[in-house]
Amino acid sequence: MKSKIGVYICHCGGNISDYVDVNKVRESVKEIQGVEISIDTMFACADSSQKQIAEDIANKKLDALVVASCSPKLHYPTFSAVAERGGLNKYNYVHANIREQVSWAHSDNKEGATEKAIKVVKSAIARVKESVPLEPIEVKAQKSIAVLGAGVAGMRAAKELADLGIQVYLIEREHFVGGRISQLDFLCGADITGKELVTQLYEKIHKHPNVTLFTGAEVIEKGGSIGNFKVKVKITPRYIKDECNPEQLQKAIDVCPVEVEDDFNFNITKRKAIYRNYDSEYPHFPTIDSKNCTRCGECEKVCSSIDFTQKEEIIDLTVGSILAATGFDPYQPKENEFGWGIENVVTLPQFRRIINMCDNKLIYKGKEIKDIAYIYCVGSRQVEGDNKYCSRYCCTATLYTSILTHKKYKGIHSFHFNRGIRTYGKQEVIYDEASRLGDIFLQSYEYDPPVVTKVNGKTNVKIEDLLTGGKEIEVNADLVVLVTGMEPRNDCSIGDVLKIPKGRDRFYNEIHMKLRPVETVIDGVTIAGACQGPKNIMESMNSALSAAAKSYSIVNKGELALEPIIAKVDKDTCVWCGKCAEACPFDAITKVNANGKEIAEINASVCKGCGMCLPVCESDSIDMDGFTNTEIESMINVLAEN
Amino acid sequence: MNLNGIDLPKILVFSTEKISDPAVDMAGLLKLHYPPRVYTIPIPCSSAVKPRWILKAFEQGFDGVFIAADGTDCPYGESCTDKTGAIVQRTHNMLKEQGIDTARLRMAAICSVCSEAFVKQMKNFTEYLVKQKTT
Numbered sequence: 001m002k003s004k005i006g007v008y009i010c011h012c013g014g015n016i017s018d019y020v021d022v023n024k025v026r027e028s029v030k031e032i033q034g035v036e037i038s039i040d041t042m043f044a045c046a047d048s049s050q051k052q053i054a055e056d057i058a059n060k061k062l063d064a065l066v067v068a069s070c071s072p073k074l075h076y077p078t079f080s081a082v083a084e085r086g087g088l089n090k091y092n093y094v095h096a097n098i099r100e101q102v103s104w105a106h107s108d109n110k111e112g113a114t115e116k117a118i119k120v121v122k123s124a125i126a127r128v129k130e131s132v133p134l135e136p137i138e139v140k141a142q143k144s145i146a147v148l149g150a151g152v153a154g155m156r157a158a159k160e161l162a163d164l165g166i167q168v169y170l171i172e173r174e175h176f177v178g179g180r181i182s183q184l185d186f187l188c189g190a191d192i193t194g195k196e197l198v199t200q201l202y203e204k205i206h207k208h209p210n211v212t213l214f215t216g217a218e219v220i221e222k223g224g225s226i227g228n229f230k231v232k233v234k235i236t237p238r239y240i241k242d243e244c245n246p247e248q249l250q251k252a253i254d255v256c257p258v259e260v261e262d263d264f265n266f267n268i269t270k271r272k273a274i275y276r277n278y279d280s281e282y283p284h285f286p287t288i289d290s291k292n293c294t295r296c297g298e299c300e301k302v303c304s305s306i307d308f309t310q311k312e313e314i315i316d317l318t319v320g321s322i323l324a325a326t327g328f329d330p331y332q333p334k335e336n337e338f339g340w341g342i343e344n345v346v347t348l349p350q351f352r353r354i355i356n357m358c359d360n361k362l363i364y365k366g367k368e369i370k371d372i373a374y375i376y377c378v379g380s381r382q383v384e385g386d387n388k389y390c391s392r393y394c395c396t397a398t399l400y401t402s403i404l405t406h407k408k409y410k411g412i413h414s415f416h417f418n419r420g421i422r423t424y425g426k427q428e429v430i431y432d433e434a435s436r437l438g439d440i441f442l443q444s445y446e447y448d449p450p451v452v453t454k455v456n457g458k459t460n461v462k463i464e465d466l467l468t469g470g471k472e473i474e475v476n477a478d479l480v481v482l483v484t485g486m487e488p489r490n491d492c493s494i495g496d497v498l499k500i501p502k503g504r505d506r507f508y509n510e511i512h513m514k515l516r517p518v519e520t521v522i523d524g525v526t527i528a529g530a531c532q533g534p535k536n537i538m539e540s541m542n543s544a545l546s547a548a549a550k551s552y553s554i555v556n557k558g559e560l561a562l563e564p565i566i567a568k569v570d571k572d573t574c575v576w577c578g579k580c581a582e583a584c585p586f587d588a589i590t591k592v593n594a595n596g597k598e599i600a601e602i603n604a605s606v607c608k609g610c611g612m613c614l615p616v617c618e619s620d621s622i623d624m625d626g627f628t629n630t631e632i633e634s635m636i637n638v639l640a641e642n
Numbered sequence: 643m644n645l646n647g648i649d650l651p652k653i654l655v656f657s658t659e660k661i662s663d664p665a666v667d668m669a670g671l672l673k674l675h676y677p678p679r680v681y682t683i684p685i686p687c688s689s690a691v692k693p694r695w696i697l698k699a700f701e702q703g704f705d706g707v708f709i710a711a712d713g714t715d716c717p718y719g720e721s722c723t724d725k726t727g728a729i730v731q732r733t734h735n736m737l738k739e740q741g742i743d744t745a746r747l748r749m750a751a752i753c754s755v756c757s758e759a760f761v762k763q764m765k766n767f768t769e770y771l772v773k774q775k776t777t
Contacts, residue, residue: 071667072684100670101682112650112678119681225717499661499715501668501755509668521664521754565686583689585719610718611690615729620694627685632695639654639681640702 002064002092002129004036006056009121010044010069012099019103021114025068028118034129036062044069045515050082057086064088064128068096068121073521074512089133091564091626096124119639126634134625136561137604141227142320143558145551146171148219148494151179152537153529153544154325155201160548161323162210166555169317170205175216175238175287176277177202179327180530181537183264183349185356188400188430195280197537202282215283220314222322222497225608226524227560231317237310239288244305249274249286252299252306260292266330266350269357274299274306320555321524323547324508325540326494328530331379331387331484338375338482339452344459345480347378348394352401355408362409364479370411373461373477374398375450376418380485380534383446389505391485391534396427398483399434406437414439415475417450417463442475443467452480486534498525507533518547526550565626566607567614574599574621580613589613651705651771653764655682656691660717662710662752662760669757676764688712688749689725693733696747700737705771706746708763713751723751743774 009025011017022040030038037056041049044067056062065088067079072095080090098117106113143166147158150172158170176182177198184194192200205211214235221232240249258273271277273293276286288299288306300306330349333340343365346354354364362369376398380391395418402414416439423431435441443466444450450463458476465473488506495508500520503509508527511519518526528547529540554560567580567588576598581589588606591598600622613622623629657663663684669676685691688711696707709726716722726749734744748767752760 073664073667097667097682100667102670102678104670104673105666106675106678107673108675109678116678116681123681123683499754501664504672521660521667523660583725585721608718610687611685612687612718612722612725614690615692615732620692624686624690627690629692629694632683632692633698635683636654636695636699636702636704639683640652640699640704642703 001034002131003034004060004062005034005064005066005125005128006053006060006062007035007038007066007121007125008044008049008053008068009038009040009098010067011040011042012070012103013043016069016099016103019107019110019113020098020117021110024114025098025117025121029121029125032122032125035125036060045075045078050078053079053082054086057083057088062086062088063092064131065093066096066121066124066128067093068098068117068124070099071097071101074515091134092128092131094124094128094131096121119641123635123638126638127631130628130631130634132625134564137564137566138559139227139562141555141558141560142318143167143555144169144317144319145321145323145555146219146229146231146317146319147323147325149173149179149325149327149529149531150177150213150215151325151327151529152181152197152201153327153540154179154323155198155205156541157323157325157528157544157548158211159201159204159208160545161552162205162208164552164556166210166552168211169319170211170213171217171219171233172213172215173218176281176283177213177215178282182277182281184352186400186404187537188396188427195278199280199282206282216287219494219497224318226554227320229319229322229524231319231322233315233317235313235315236290237312238285239290239306239308239310240285241305241307244285245303248303249305252303253286255298255302257296257298258292258294260289265353266347268346268350268353321526321551322498323526323528323551324494324498324500324531325527325529325544325547326489326531328486328534329489331487333378333482333484338378338450339454339459339480340482342452342454342459342480344478345452345482347482347484348398348401349484351479351481355401355404358409360409362405362412367478369478371413371415371476371478372402372405372481373415373417373459373475373479374402374481374483375452375461376416376483377446378482378484379487381419381446386506387485387487389534390422392422392539393534393536394483394485395422396430396536398481399423399430399439402434402439403430403437415461415477416441417461418443419446441467442473486530489531498522500525500527505533507531518543518550524554563609565609565624566604567602567609567611567622567624569600569602570621570623571599573619575619576600577618579616579618580622583612583616585610585612649775650677650679651768651775652679652681652703653677653706653708653767653771654699654704655680655708655710656685656688656695657682657710657752658688658712659684659686661712661715661754662756664754665752665756665760666710668755669761672757674757674761676761677768680764680768687716687718687722689716689718689722689729691726691729693729693736696733697736697740700742700746705775706748706767708767709747709749710752710760711749713753715751715753745770746774
């Protein structure tokens with residue numbers, strides 16, 4: 001039993017100490033038998049605190065350590081490393097979660113939170129007293145990674161991982177790569193178009209021997225665990241042969257009688273059931289939209305490359321890590337929201353497609369556009385809706401779009417109805433340029449937004465403008481552009497398959513936005529790009545590189561040091577009934593002869609430490625380090641105390 | 643600590659490190675409050691809970707025990723749901739023998755994103771246990 005225990009209680013700035021009386025916690029545990037020191041600290045994770053803890057372990061010859069702070073998901077690795085630096089075995093360290101499960105969960109009840117924190121820390125002390133030193137178990141990790149989503153973030157991550165020698169399976173649900181960026185014909189602050197950026201990335205991954213690209217594919221099942229995930233991928237047919245005739249395919253597109261809304265152009269145009277979104281799109285083959293194709297056979301008459309015999313495929317992959325970069329959806333305004341439904345009210349993504357289609361004159365629905373009213377924060381920073389967050393990219397994107405309209409067309413007047421422009425960092429120069437071009441900025445509070453009405457054939461936007469002391473100003477606009485923000489994907493089934501938690505904003509949630517920004521609580525699954533929250537392209541690329549580095553660190557050595565928390569059999573009391581072997585899902589338990597009697601034996605390299613064998617043993621001869629009867633029952637005793 | 647003059651019931655939760663614990667953590671992150679006398683002991687899998695630990699909890703004075711089960715999300719295999727169910731069934735039988743209300747041991751699947759479900763379970767369970775104390 002440990003007798004020189006160091007106990008450190010973190011304030012976490014005020015995240016803990018605003019709700020938990022940390023001094024009372026410290027005083028309550030300092031007299032417990034075996035506690036050598038108990039100290040409270042403002043930030044236990046700070047470098048100086050870590051150094052102090054390690055020095056205390058060494059100087060005071062502590063034989064066990066308890067840190068009471070945030071969730072172990074966040075800082076268990078930090079403090080177990082501190083324990084090792086101080087000379088302790090890391091399994092003589094116990095983490096007490098008094099933030100997520102105490103101070104935050106009971107921020108409405110300070111007395112209750114403090115009482116609970118005291119018991120949680122006492123139970124950690126009781127557990128660590130019984131702890132024993134262990135050595136990690138090495139297991140093989142697959143040197144392959146599944147990257148989900150072939151947008152810019154996914155392709156960038158795939159390219160980086162492939163360059164590092166990792167086998168990458170790049171899995172894209174659509175039949176074309178590029179994601180949302182391929183819908184952009186101009187990129188702020190770059191000399192290339194979105195399509196050109198997609199082409200550059202595609203060419204790098206397409207030629208790379210370490211990348212296998214699946215389009216029209218999605219992960220439908222995930223099994224296994226970090227280092228050894230088993231994923232099932234469903235691949236839908238493209239109905240086009242690999243070796244196809246481009247001229248015949250164009251004829252097939254021409255003769256297709258089915259016309260549907262073109263979601264690539266945000267429904268402002270139509271497309272055929274056999275289609276490609278733009279000529280240079282990758283892969284170069286068109287695809288047949290099986291939901292809308294009527295199988296009329298017209299395309300087959302003019303094109304020998306059509307192949308309706310292609311079937312859906314299910315393939316199994318084994319990967320060491322999964323990197324999800326599944327992107328976002330643009331916010332879709334509700335009926336009548338800022339005039340949505342009026343014929344000349346469009347969203348920013350639609351407007352950018354319109355600009356792409358208009359060369360010399362800006363024309364929408366047969367009318368030339370001169371006066372444009374941009375309404376900001378539609379679907380972002382909502383007062384009443386769910387989207388409380390700022391979508392980050394839209395202010396800059398709108399101002400850059402406005403600048404482009406001035407450069408491309410004559411006589412444009414732009415009116416920006418905003419709630420405070422957020423062109424952070426270098427993007428401020430875009431704001432400056434738009435101002436110099438004569439754009440008019442009108443500002444309102446979130447509770448008094450502009451009103452869009454249709455009066456005598458004109459679309460009128462009215463605002464009480466903060467910048468002119470609350471003066472009511474009206475603009476008759478030829479076109480109203482709703483600056484819509486980002487939302488999580490409507491179809492987030494992949495998140496359900498991978499079990500990635502979501503935050504309050506409904507985007508996928510990282511463990512910690514600063515300390516572990518691309519890791520999820522699902523070990524081995526990382527996230528990148530706008531599936532994690534609104535980001536511009538540069539930010540998405542950066543997060544993709546970060547997630548790639550993290551996933552790489554999991555698989556690169558080909559082996560992982562896993563927790564040595566495995567079952568162990570008491571040879572003296574085991575009488576081999578076989579129930580443990582039946583319960584074990586990994587066949588890790590076999591019958592052996594020892595000293596003339598049959599007993600169970602655990603295969604340490606196969607046992608995963610699930611503990612399924614523990615409760616079925618009638619003679620209670622199986623225990624697991626970290627979860628022994630002594631450890632669990634000592635915690636129960638302490639938690640039950642009045 | 644009491645609720646309307648009644649001592650707030652103590653609930654012990656066996657929560658799994660990979661599946662339900664993230665949900666319990668997220669409940670805190672989202673400030674979804676639940677009664678503070680809910681104490682969590684992390685375990686690798688809900689099929690690893692020994693009946694003797696549950697009995698020990700009741701013996702020591704816990705009013706309720708809740709197993710936050712992995713359900714079909716268990717990273718160790720599909721058999722987890724049945725196995726956890728069998729543990730609960732076996733323990734219910736033991737509780738009956740000791741004359742302990744079997745409803746004081748509950749189990750529900752709590753996945754890694756089931757924060758609201760967890761909070762709802764804790765509130766309902768506390769209400770039930772308060773009712774038992776007052777009748």
